[in-house]
Amino acid sequence: MKILLPILGFGKGGGNKVLSSLASEFVRMGHEVHFLSPTQSEEPYFPTTAKIFYASVSGKLYTTLIKSKAISDFPRAMTALVLGARRLRHENYDIILANHSLTVYPVVLSQMKGKRFYYVQAYEPEYYELLPGLKNRIFKLLSKISYSFNFKQVVNSALYSGYKNCIQIAPVVLPGMDLEEFYPMEIQASGSKPLRIGTIWRPEPTKGSIYVTDAYKEIRRQHPDVEMVLAFAYPEMSELPGITVVQPHGSEALANFYRGLDVYICAGVVQHGSVHYPVIECMAVGTSLITTHYYPASYDNAYLIEPGSATAIVDAFNIWLADEKSRRTKIEKGLESVKQFSWNAVSEKFLNIFSE
Structure with missing residues (x-):
């Protein structure tokens, strides 16, 4: 065709x-x-x-x-x-x-x-x-x-x-994902390195990035060693205490961005139930996920929060921090959840629809 x-x-x-x-x-x-x-x-x-x-x-x-x-x-x-x-x-x-x-x-x-x-x-x-x-x-x-x-x-x-x-x-x-690029990191024992949380920062109100940065201020007040990494944010945001801004170019760099985090936060405020790429990419690399209700996130594989609340993000982070066993269970279930997004399955389904 x-x-x-x-x-x-x-x-x-x-x-x-x-x-x-x-x-x-x-x-x-x-x-x-x-x-x-x-x-x-x-x-x-x-x-x-x-x-x-x-x-x-x-x-x-x-x-x-x-x-x-x-x-x-x-x-x-x-x-x-x-x-x-x-x-x-x-x-x-x-x-x-x-x-x-x-x-x-x-x-x-x-x-x-x-x-x-x-x-x-x-x-x-x-x-x-x-x-x-x-x-x-x-x-x-x-x-x-x-x-x-x-x-x-x-x-x-x-x-x-x-x-x-x-x-x-x-x-x-469903949107597809290259599971050979977004592969899980090796689980390493907790060490002395600072905890890193992060998000893909977007200025549009629908993305909810403002709630993530507001939550980080309180998280840092409670846990001064926690760092935040913002992908695609304005460069001047790196001048804020504890924040690093990165510009990952391409899928490999984006996957490495997720792998470099202990927790990824997604705070989008609209169209919950739809697929959101950062959610599935984060799951695929085995990074813990705090998110509003985007598919396929659930209470089994992520820390779900209600939209529009920095406080909910802070509470979810503290729950994550307190229970290592639960976080590893959620990561394993997240890895299973993303297998349905392989490009081969997605493209074949599209071609079948084209041929009807």
Whole structure:
């Protein structure tokens, strides 16, 4: 099959990881896969073996990234995708896989042929709702409308099937993970090294990072030797007592970031029950997990907390600290929980849906 994935650009988020890895898996299985991105994109943070077309605002296509400041705003980026998609109509794609609410529109406006699918990785209106400004109100409306177009929808979690009567009752394809990269660390005896807790820091309110850093202030007051590592935070945050900021580039570095922690904290505040990459990656490397209710976290394999509470994080950390036997049991059960996320199983399920 010939497959096209239009995207808004390559980035560091979990959705980008899914698409890069999924495309590579399709290529490995003998299919021809292309990405279409505006030239405002960064280089792929997560490598892919799929071919990449970068579209300028005039619709000209490049196979290497040509940075263009003139395309940095959203209307121009959408124009680039629409015109670029029109230039690619001669490719006669069998499958067009939209994967973000705003990638549905270029497919519709370019009148591309082929079977249209929409991989829903989040209910995006809820994310825009928490952000200020007219632009985000417009994005909220556009994302809500996107679910009404004639695309066959696939969701990455049972939570989103029929969600809020906007998303279709749709088949579930879990996001995948490379279990050869995210492998468990060797369990070492407790020593004199400082305990390290950490999180992937994000400024969006939905990610709940503020509750993690607030909790750390109290944890450090109670346990002065505990250190915190923040991935992708602003560099100036490293000036705060006990905090180190790191910028892990690529999956191997990200896996090593998790392995370097004693506890990872996830405090996201929306769409609980969905799959959250840091949760499954942390489980896969055998690091203890304090988290709000993201799949597949449970009381058996993690320390579950209610959202929006720094105090809940502090309490969970102290419970973790007090019971080494319980933490090892949860780690072992977490390792079992992530086996369902292998890329081979995920890609085969997707291809079966494409063929229906």
